[in-house]
Amino acid sequence: MDAISITVNGKEHSVEVSPDTPLLWVLRDTIGLTGTKFGCGMALCGACTVHIDGEPARSCTTRISAVAGRKITTIEGLSAGGRHPVQLAWQSAQVPQCGYCQAGMIMTSAALLAKNSSPTDADIDEALGGHICRCGTYQRIRAAIHQAASQPSERKSGAGEPR
Amino acid sequence: MSAPAKDLARSTRREFLKTGAAGAAALVIGFYVPSEGEGAAAKSFAPNAYVQIKPSGEIRLVIARSEMGQGPRTSLAMILAEELDADWSRVKVQQADLDPKYGDMTTGGSFSVRSSWGPLRQAGASARSMLITAAANSWSVPPGECTTRHSAVHHAASKRQLSYGELAEKAAALPVPKDAPLKKTNEYRMLGKKEDRVDGHPIVVGEAHYGIDTRLPGMLYAAVTRPPTFGGRLKSFDAAPALSVAGVRKVVEVRAVELPPLFGEERKPNSGHQHYLWGGVAIVADSTWQAIAGCRAVKAEWDQGPGASESTEEQRAQCAAMVKGSGKELRKIGDPEGTFASAAKKIEAEYELPFVAHASMEPMNCTAWVREGKCEVWAPVQNPGAMATAIATALGIPSSTITIHITLLGGGFGRRLNIDYGVEAALISRAAGAPVKVAWTREDDMRHDYYRPMSHHRLRAGLDAQNQITAWLHHVAAPTTDGFYVGGDLPDMGGTELAGVGLPNGTVPNYLLEQSFLHTAVPRGYWRSVDVFWNHFAVQSFIDEVAAASGADPLELRRRLIDTKQPPAAGGDESKPVDVKRLRAVMDLAAERSGWAAPLEARRGRGIASLFGWDSYIANVAEATVAKDGSIRVDRIVTAIDCGQVINPDMIRAQMEGGIVWGLTAAFYSQITVENGQPQQFNFNDYPVLRIADMPRVEVHIIPSHESPGGVGEPTVPCVAPAVANAIFAATGKRLRRLPFQTQELAQS
Numbered sequence: 001m002d003a004i005s006i007t008v009n010g011k012e013h014s015v016e017v018s019p020d021t022p023l024l025w026v027l028r029d030t031i032g033l034t035g036t037k038f039g040c041g042m043a044l045c046g047a048c049t050v051h052i053d054g055e056p057a058r059s060c061t062t063r064i065s066a067v068a069g070r071k072i073t074t075i076e077g078l079s080a081g082g083r084h085p086v087q088l089a090w091q092s093a094q095v096p097q098c099g100y101c102q103a104g105m106i107m108t109s110a111a112l113l114a115k116n117s118s119p120t121d122a123d124i125d126e127a128l129g130g131h132i133c134r135c136g137t138y139q140r141i142r143a144a145i146h147q148a149a150s151q152p153s154e155r156k157s158g159a160g161e162p163r
Numbered sequence: 164m165s166a167p168a169k170d171l172a173r174s175t176r177r178e179f180l181k182t183g184a185a186g187a188a189a190l191v192i193g194f195y196v197p198s199e200g201e202g203a204a205a206k207s208f209a210p211n212a213y214v215q216i217k218p219s220g221e222i223r224l225v226i227a228r229s230e231m232g233q234g235p236r237t238s239l240a241m242i243l244a245e246e247l248d249a250d251w252s253r254v255k256v257q258q259a260d261l262d263p264k265y266g267d268m269t270t271g272g273s274f275s276v277r278s279s280w281g282p283l284r285q286a287g288a289s290a291r292s293m294l295i296t297a298a299a300n301s302w303s304v305p306p307g308e309c310t311t312r313h314s315a316v317h318h319a320a321s322k323r324q325l326s327y328g329e330l331a332e333k334a335a336a337l338p339v340p341k342d343a344p345l346k347k348t349n350e351y352r353m354l355g356k357k358e359d360r361v362d363g364h365p366i367v368v369g370e371a372h373y374g375i376d377t378r379l380p381g382m383l384y385a386a387v388t389r390p391p392t393f394g395g396r397l398k399s400f401d402a403a404p405a406l407s408v409a410g411v412r413k414v415v416e417v418r419a420v421e422l423p424p425l426f427g428e429e430r431k432p433n434s435g436h437q438h439y440l441w442g443g444v445a446i447v448a449d450s451t452w453q454a455i456a457g458c459r460a461v462k463a464e465w466d467q468g469p470g471a472s473e474s475t476e477e478q479r480a481q482c483a484a485m486v487k488g489s490g491k492e493l494r495k496i497g498d499p500e501g502t503f504a505s506a507a508k509k510i511e512a513e514y515e516l517p518f519v520a521h522a523s524m525e526p527m528n529c530t531a532w533v534r535e536g537k538c539e540v541w542a543p544v545q546n547p548g549a550m551a552t553a554i555a556t557a558l559g560i561p562s563s564t565i566t567i568h569i570t571l572l573g574g575g576f577g578r579r580l581n582i583d584y585g586v587e588a589a590l591i592s593r594a595a596g597a598p599v600k601v602a603w604t605r606e607d608d609m610r611h612d613y614y615r616p617m618s619h620h621r622l623r624a625g626l627d628a629q630n631q632i633t634a635w636l637h638h639v640a641a642p643t644t645d646g647f648y649v650g651g652d653l654p655d656m657g658g659t660e661l662a663g664v665g666l667p668n669g670t671v672p673n674y675l676l677e678q679s680f681l682h683t684a685v686p687r688g689y690w691r692s693v694d695v696f697w698n699h700f701a702v703q704s705f706i707d708e709v710a711a712a713s714g715a716d717p718l719e720l721r722r723r724l725i726d727t728k729q730p731p732a733a734g735g736d737e738s739k740p741v742d743v744k745r746l747r748a749v750m751d752l753a754a755e756r757s758g759w760a761a762p763l764e765a766r767r768g769r770g771i772a773s774l775f776g777w778d779s780y781i782a783n784v785a786e787a788t789v790a791k792d793g794s795i796r797v798d799r800i801v802t803a804i805d806c807g808q809v810i811n812p813d814m815i816r817a818q819m820e821g822g823i824v825w826g827l828t829a830a831f832y833s834q835i836t837v838e839n840g841q842p843q844q845f846n847f848n849d850y851p852v853l854r855i856a857d858m859p860r861v862e863v864h865i866i867p868s869h870e871s872p873g874g875v876g877e878p879t880v881p882c883v884a885p886a887v888a889n890a891i892f893a894a895t896g897k898r899l900r901r902l903p904f905q906t907q908e909l910a911q912s
Binding site: 001017018021022025028029030032033034035036037038039040041042044045047074075076078081082087090091094096097098099100101102103106124125126128129131132133134135136137138139140141142 | 230231232233234359360362363364366367368369370371372373375376378384409410450451452453522523524525526571572573574575576602604605606813817820821822823824825846847848852853854855856858860861
């Protein structure tokens, strides 16, 4: 196994894993960043969403070999101290119930707001259509994204930035 | 009461009986919890197992229930803090490990607040009373002149105050009072007001610790290949292909193990229970991915077991045939058959529901470390006590050597009342000689669940010439859930006849409830709202069918049913009678807020369903639009709930919103089908669930009350599918009697 180099939350890691290993398990088992969650392994639920060069991606079906040399941001690196407007709105709207799917929801929402500063409900439904929450927090997710969108724009630029 | 709640109540009572009055008191007071690894422990004030106040003023509250999104870490802490008059900003909440000093730690049946309401108020009140005594002694004033607020005792006349931290050491030296007075409801400062979750921040920054996030020094990772058919067992296997996978350390046979009942029940000998860990082949590796790869490589032969020829279509036919005959009589009033036979108008309908999975977002997993005759476990578990018992039995070591750390649960919904995944992890750790985290894939989780049973219902109602219901007959065919664990054909409805089967039981003069049992190898389990879900879908739909046949408004008919006669107390363990005024109030409120009487455009309709269950009263009004192609859009659901004393209204709203999503998923999507003894579903592609685009607008209205708190996790769930089915009927005149809804029946030709 050759070492593969990836940058996670601004820090470079050299990992020795089989090239077909999904990014998800490298993050969780090799690097020890467990904030990114395993839900389905088939890119059906969105729980494992991270940013790859700022774009939301399903880490459970992304081979590590495909992200060599690229910048990965996980929920742990989305902001310093949870100050990203999406994270703040998530707490203000009290979105999480069990919370397991929420890292993925937050990562996709942050990426959505980075591109679309005032998404409609339809935009939100489309962006988050690949995500599943079994606790049923969807109504609050919509509200929280609208709330985050109403924050001053400079605070939204934090999406994808390492802390 | 739901089956788990019923059993919880039973086992809690048994616990109290066993330990006697002193034991019951000891559950609440008299235990000392030393603070962790600090010399100042002696100076801390810890009058019971739940409250600890440090000289610094920090207050640690211990939560002995599992957090799976329903909020006990916050709501139970609020109950303690209210009676304690604690400064909430100085409160730290600690999750308890499994410990007998907390009594029964099972979390289920919408029971956490209900079962903790008395003990936790007492725990908070006795601590507060001791702090007052300590302050009064310091000032040489009567305790009655002292008041408490924000973690301090005040003496108004002398304008003096002492903080709880300053009083901690003195209070610790005082005797614990037996019956400290509780606050009056008009003295509440916290209860009934919105409070943010105590663990909201770690969740949004990715630092919350779920079971699957457990990491230990030297920990190995495992995945397991399990029998493909229900009730199958491992015959033989070839480890070599798996051992050639990079990172695979060991291939371990997991033997089949008989598991105990979940709630401490006694099994009769030879009762034919089906509660086993079925075993399989475990691959132990350096990472989860390598373990999964090893699982795919291993070659195993299986004994297919007794259920190998089962199929859903055959079982549907069996159930349909059974309800035509007679079953085990569960409740009979008057002469239902005779009255029905001679009724002026006869109405009949059959309903059916499938097996469904839990599919919590965090798949099953458990980390275990067996060493030196002990076993330490990190588990996302609702039922740690039974898990410890089962592990001890499987390993052949005393229960006292088992430690269970309860992690955060990425959803539970009843699946984690089961204990299979803990026993499996312990057996694998022992065989591997290392701490091992066993992670299940989504497919493992979907195909090795304990499924909410399928059921088939035949309902008949006889009306007299004035359209009054004179006879009501309900025959359910379903496999038993309680009997799966305990053995025998046990009806799951013993305690929930009124809550689940609901009205008009007791409000019509001639009534019959009977059950026939489908025998199957498909594992059954408790699922959010349990048997109430399936019975309520049938009954609340059929009330509307009776309304339609008799030309009555569905809301009016429901009002008339409960106004006719006071229903009796539900059978079994449910001791509280239905308070028809409270039931009526939630129906009226939901109707009013939904604009029940206002006309809707073509192919749009409203439907109602209501319930008394888990000590709460609830009504849902659903508003739905049916497109010409038969597709259904649920536009809005208006919920009214009276759950007694409100602890945290925002959490109640969240549970209503979530319960509605749970109910909608079951109404529109969920079904596990079986072919050749195997489930046909694998993952979220073939077991779809509700996604954000289908989320209706949910409006929650809470009726203020100071009655004892009721449960909130489950009650709204059974009122979703029938409210929507009734709305669809109102929109189209077509009745959907099968879940998930077969929407093709609604397409306009």
